[in-house]
Amino acid sequence: MDEEVRWLQAAQQGDPQAITWLIERYQQPVYGLCYRLLEDAQEAEDVAQETFIKALTALRSYDPQRPFRPWLLRIASNACIDRLRRRRGELSLDGMDEACDSWEWMAGADPSPEQELEAHELRQALHRGMRTLAAEDAVLLKLFYWMNYSYEEIAALTGLTIPALKSRLFRARRVLAQRLQEEGYV
Amino acid sequence: MSEHETWWMKLEAGELDEAWEEHLRTCPACAREWAAWQKVERVLPFAPAIPPLPADFAVRTAALVLKRRRLVPFWLQLLALLGFAGLSLGGLFLMTLPAVGRWLYLVWVFGPGLARVLEVMAQFWQAWQGVLVPVGLILVLTGLGLGVMPWITAWISATLIYCRTHQPCLKL
Numbered sequence: 001m002d003e004e005v006r007w008l009q010a011a012q013q014g015d016p017q018a019i020t021w022l023i024e025r026y027q028q029p030v031y032g033l034c035y036r037l038l039e040d041a042q043e044a045e046d047v048a049q050e051t052f053i054k055a056l057t058a059l060r061s062y063d064p065q066r067p068f069r070p071w072l073l074r075i076a077s078n079a080c081i082d083r084l085r086r087r088r089g090e091l092s093l094d095g096m097d098e099a100c101d102s103w104e105w106m107a108g109a110d111p112s113p114e115q116e117l118e119a120h121e122l123r124q125a126l127h128r129g130m131r132t133l134a135a136e137d138a139v140l141l142k143l144f145y146w147m148n149y150s151y152e153e154i155a156a157l158t159g160l161t162i163p164a165l166k167s168r169l170f171r172a173r174r175v176l177a178q179r180l181q182e183e184g185y186v
Numbered sequence: 187m188s189e190h191e192t193w194w195m196k197l198e199a200g201e202l203d204e205a206w207e208e209h210l211r212t213c214p215a216c217a218r219e220w221a222a223w224q225k226v227e228r229v230l231p232f233a234p235a236i237p238p239l240p241a242d243f244a245v246r247t248a249a250l251v252l253k254r255r256r257l258v259p260f261w262l263q264l265l266a267l268l269g270f271a272g273l274s275l276g277g278l279f280l281m282t283l284p285a286v287g288r289w290l291y292l293v294w295v296f297g298p299g300l301a302r303v304l305e306v307m308a309q310f311w312q313a314w315q316g317v318l319v320p321v322g323l324i325l326v327l328t329g330l331g332l333g334v335m336p337w338i339t340a341w342i343s344a345t346l347i348y349c350r351t352h353q354p355c356l357k358l
Binding site: 104 | 194198221223225230231232233237240243244245247248250251252254
């Protein structure tokens, strides 16, 4: 029997060791997802914690033969979308440009020096543009570009079909391109 | 729909190749948007670096999960309370049936209509007291909370029934 299934079955019985094992195993992916979607360390930690509490208290009704990771990440991404929706009404975009101190390249081979320079100039504009997108569209872009998830993984997380997902990604990128034009970057 | 939008719809559908290149040379609006699109594509893969999680995150979260799992919903607590109260009262009633019967007998003196009912109850008690007393005790114990340990209840009930049916080793 798969090791994870055994731990899941033990966690269903309320075994504290199994619960800790599951949290330790998935804390980085869940927190990483929350941080990239919310861009706030404290909020990401809160949502990651809520995700584990929600998932592990509902574990009695969970079928351990089903893959745990997508189920858990789906709970996390839904919680982040809820936060982002609430945030839209509460926060202004002013003063949020420097929310993230450092950035990393997520697309395989290292970026060229020109890309680095261009990114430095454009990142904040793109970031502002992202915050004007619908919460769901911003999440799709982040899952695809910032988490390097495949179309299939994103479709499993969001419940979208792959053609619908591709279409929404295309349109979201187009909105961002239009924002860059409006801000005079082209 | 404008011609500009038509071209972009074709682009979304993946239907363009050389024709798109040709169009870009003659359409400044599409060329500008395409340049912006390419910038977006080049910059989007830069993601915010993830700061480290606090070292005690797993331990703190596990403690919260365990605390939450121990909490029983209110409606279930209420149901259990009512159930145990009902079992206790039922058990006490069975155990005190002889005393109640005697008391009712006095009532019977003043109320001849109850005679038949009391007679039947007394007969029932005499015939079944070997079972009624242990069952009543079990219900009381269950009602008092021993029900959460079914093996204790089972052991007590087996002992009681054995004693009552084989020899009067336990006088209740």
